[in-house]
Amino acid sequence: MQLAQQFEQVLCSQPFSQLGIITNSNESKLRVWRPNAQGITIQWENSALEDLTLSSKDGLFEASLPKGYDGEVYRVITQGSQDKKGNIDPYQFKEQAYHAVHYIDSAPENLYKQAGAQLISLTTGSGNEISGVRFCVFAPNASTVSLIGDFNQWDGRMHPMEKTSMGYWVLFVPELTEGERYKYHIKDAHGHDLPHKADPLGFSAEQYPSHASKIFNHDTYEWNDRVWMEQRGKNKYQSPMSIYEVHLGSWKRPDDASGARYLTYRELAEDLVAYVSDMGYTHVELLPISEFPFDGSWGYQPVGMFAPTSRFGNPDDFKYFVDKCHQAGIGVIIDWVPAHFPEDGHGLARFDGSCVYEYEDPRKGWHPDWNSCIYDFGKDTVRQFLVANALFWLDKFHVDGLRVDAVASMLYLDYSRNDGEWIPNVDGGNENYEAISLLKWMNEEVYKHYPDAMTIAEESTSFPKVSRPVFDGGLGFGFKWNMGWMHDSLHYIAKDPAYRNYHHGDITFSMVYAFDENFVLPISHDEVVHGKGSMLHKMPGDEWQQAANLRCYAGFMYGHPGKKLNFMGNELAQAREWNHDSSLDWHLLDYDKHKGVQTLNKALNHLYTSTPALYEQDHNPAGFAWLDHGNADQSVVSFVRTSKDAKQKVYVVSNFTPVPRKHFRIGVDEACSLSLALNTDASEFWGSNYEVVSEVDTQNTPWNDRPYSVEVTLPPLSTVFYITNLD
Incomplete structure (x- = not known):
């Protein structure tokens, strides 16, 4: 009676020690926990049926196993239930449940590969394959953790989980599939109920009001981005990023x-x-x-x-x-x-x-x-x-x-x-x-x-x-x-x-x-x-x-x-x-x-x-030089950007006043021609379309500490880009 009461209150942290196949020196027993069930029938993998005896009115059933039991997988059928097939009992898979914690702490990525709700398959002793979900959640100070979901009518008594030495709670539930909703019913160290918790490692979730986690398979999507993934390794510091x-x-x-x-x-x-x-x-x-x-x-x-x-x-x-x-x-x-x-x-x-x-x-x-x-x-x-x-x-x-x-x-x-x-x-x-x-x-x-x-x-x-x-x-x-x-x-x-x-x-x-x-x-x-x-x-x-x-x-x-x-x-x-x-x-x-x-x-x-020139040396001082950073009186700043091979230069001038600047001179490093690449005042941008110089050749007039210069027009409240490509 005491054992049944423990399960009724969901206070057991080691359900594998009391459920499933229990073996001691004298005998082996099969024990099933089904609160409120009137009767339980076991169907063995070889199709033999066996009724269990109700050992407690609280839902604990058991039967002695014959000598020579060879580990057959069995189903639990609740008598009177509409589900005539029953369910494969999760408490016969202790090693599969524990498998998750063997590898979790060996590498950080193993956490999401082992914990949470993992869809797995295993082979029975007779060679049959069983698919299901292995659950693993970290709750080191809980007195008990139970899995709840649509599959057990959100009843915290049905699927108590096993606590491991690492503080993880584990359980493998056969035949659960992708899309099933679930949460964890947790009691704190003093046995007090906590709000139902979503899975911290849950791969999918519902919105309000349930906020339930959902089982999800990440291995079915077929990607079509191979070309991108192969080329994205190019030097990001020298590539454009907008x-x-x-x-x-x-x-x-x-x-x-x-x-x-x-x-x-x-x-x-x-x-x-x-x-x-x-x-x-x-x-x-x-x-x-x-x-x-x-x-x-x-x-x-x-x-x-x-x-x-x-x-x-x-x-x-x-x-x-x-x-x-x-x-x-x-x-x-x-x-x-x-x-x-x-x-x-x-x-x-x-x-x-x-x-x-x-x-x-x-x-x-x-x-x-x-x-x-x-x-x-x-x-x-x-x-x-x-x-x-x-x-x-x-x-x-x-x-x-x-x-x-x-x-x-x-x-x-x-x-x-x-x-x-x-x-x-x-x-x-x-x-x-x-x-x-x-x-x-x-x-x-x-x-x-x-x-x-x-x-x-x-x-x-x-x-x-x-x-x-x-x-x-x-x-x-x-x-x-x-x-x-x-x-x-x-x-x-x-x-x-x-x-x-x-x-x-x-x-x-x-x-x-x-x-x-x-x-x-x-x-x-x-x-x-x-x-x-x-x-x-x-x-x-x-x-x-x-x-x-x-x-x-x-x-x-x-x-x-x-x-x-x-x-x-x-x-x-x-x-x-x-x-x-x-x-x-x-x-x-x-x-x-x-x-x-x-x-x-x-x-x-x-x-x-x-x-x-505008992106290759974003993080290299060689890619930038001021032409004039001190022109506060006119509120104009001018600078030059240079490509990595120094064959391309872009001269950028910003006029931060509504006053146009005609015959505005900027220094240039080499004798060359400059072409207007962009003018933020252009009519296509809803600018004033103030007349600017589209092409301009350098003059032998030193300016801005440079041997050459050009004269350009700065429209009101505008930034202009002039570009030159050197041989």
């Missing part, structure tokens, strides 16, 4: 539903890919697509780290999207959030009643900015969880890069905290050594396994060597967002042109440190929300000047060293701030102003990607 940052839920809404539903991954694979390709972007960067419960978090409060959000389709649908991007020559970067996670009951927070994934002390484990939990970066199991997740997206989904969110919040123990609200490290400082170590390890593993992929840090401080190799004392990222450039240049361009001469350093200071890191220049979603205004409405002046300022600034950005990133809608000169609940304002393209800005962005992308 990134279109996208929130999939609000890029465009379907016309057939008045915006009431989302485009699916497969619809986006047609519409978004075609648009990005036509516009000339080289990559898309997706706001987080790991499963998340709250739309308003934009994905930055993820719960299902191993599942692409089901808002837009299933995991194979997302693979199809990535596949189509690659076939169109477009790289895919995803935002990855290892810094924090929300408190939702079905998620990671206090997963087994204790802080399994987060720091226990709120001075380290609670994020005041986002009201979320901070991962415990010092725990081996958490570190493996995060590194495995980084590898998972590169492995199963062929993504080309991870843009790591909120790196600064990970690096500093006092991030957004006042005195007394944080715990210094062992040396009394504010650096989080555990997070630093984790980021280094993550980058090392990514580049070891996927040297042709990339990692990008969103890091807003002056932490040294973020994008330098670990062996050189760096964090190991491939690239870093240049938040300083973004902040200073936006501060400058928002000023009335009459006052820009007093802030000239804001537009030139970035070149002091431009080659300290491998920078990406970001104009991201964060700049067009929360009252910051759209890019268009950051610009001063009347309607024409606002658009002209925006075009001039875009030209300056594409001339400046560094890879490029623009958030969706910026290319449309969207007037309102981004709203995650609605589509971009595509109707604005009916107006010449907005169509002109879009046409300019397309032209800038195509100029950039076809002009080696």
Whole structure:
């Protein structure tokens, strides 16, 4: 009776010791746990039937086994049930259940290859094959864990799991198939029920209200991106990279539903890919697509780290999207959030009643900015969880890069905290050594396994060597967002042109440190929300000047060293701030102003990607030289970009005032001809079409400390690109 009561309360952590085939020195018994069943029949693999005896009114049945039992597989048939076939008893497969934990800690990627819900097959003693799902979940301080789902009517008494010495709970359930919903019923160390938990390693998940995990097979999708995958290993630092940052839920809404539903991954694979390709972007960067419960978090409060959000389709649908991007020559970067996670009951927070994934002390484990939990970066199991997740997206989904969110919040123990609200490290400082170590390890593993992929840090401080190799004392990222450039240049361009001469350093200071890191220049979603205004409405002046300022600034950005990133809608000169609940304002393209800005962005992308001088030496001082950075009186900056072989040069001049500059002289290094490659004031871009020089030969007049020079005309509020190709 005591044993049955234990199972009734789901308090047994070692069900294999009491269920299935129980052998001792005297006899072997078969024991089955079926609460509320009136009778149990066993069907052996050789088709023999045997009734079990009810040993307890609480549902524990057993029978003695004959001598010579040879390990036949058996089914459990509940008498009176409509299921005449019954179920293969999972408690006869202890070794298969334990198999997962034998390999988990030997390599980070083994976590997602062994834990979670793994579809496997095994062969019985008679040669028959049994397929099913092996479940494995880490809950070291739980008193019991049970598997629940549609297959057992979400009854936590039916499938108690076995606790291993490593803190993982395991169970192999025969005949479960892809698509089945499941969760874990966990009791804490004191036997108290916790909210039903989704699988931390779940590959697919449902939306509200169930938030259930779903069994998914990652091995059936057939990829068609071989050509892309073979060539993506080219030197990214010397290749063009113009990134279109996208929130999939609000890029465009379907016309057939008045915006009431989302485009699916497969619809986006047609519409978004075609648009990005036509516009000339080289990559898309997706706001987080790991499963998340709250739309308003934009994905930055993820719960299902191993599942692409089901808002837009299933995991194979997302693979199809990535596949189509690659076939169109477009790289895919995803935002990855290892810094924090929300408190939702079905998620990671206090997963087994204790802080399994987060720091226990709120001075380290609670994020005041986002009201979320901070991962415990010092725990081996958490570190493996995060590194495995980084590898998972590169492995199963062929993504080309991870843009790591909120790196600064990970690096500093006092991030957004006042005195007394944080715990210094062992040396009394504010650096989080555990997070630093984790980021280094993550980058090392990514580049070891996927040297042709990339990692990008969103890091807003002056932490040294973020994008330098670990062996050189760096964090190991491939690239870093240049938040300083973004902040200073936006501060400058928002000023009335009459006052820009007093802030000239804001537009030139970035070149002091431009080659300290491998920078990406970001104009991201964060700049067009929360009252910051759209890019268009950051610009001063009347309607024409606002658009002209925006075009001039875009030209300056594409001339400046560094890879490029623009958030969706910026290319449309969207007037309102981004709203995650609605589509971009595509109707604005009916107006010449907005169509002109879009046409300019397309032209800038195509100029950039076809002009080696504008990208080959983005991270090399040899690729950039000022012509004149001190012309504050006229608010003009001029510089030259040079290709790696020095045979191509692009002279870039930005006039940040509405005053045209005729006979404006710039220095040139060699005797040559310069051709106008792009003028942001052209009529096709809704500019004033002020007359400019299309072709110009150098004169023997030294200027800007150069032996030659040319005279050009600078239209109002414009950036012009002149190109020369040397023999």
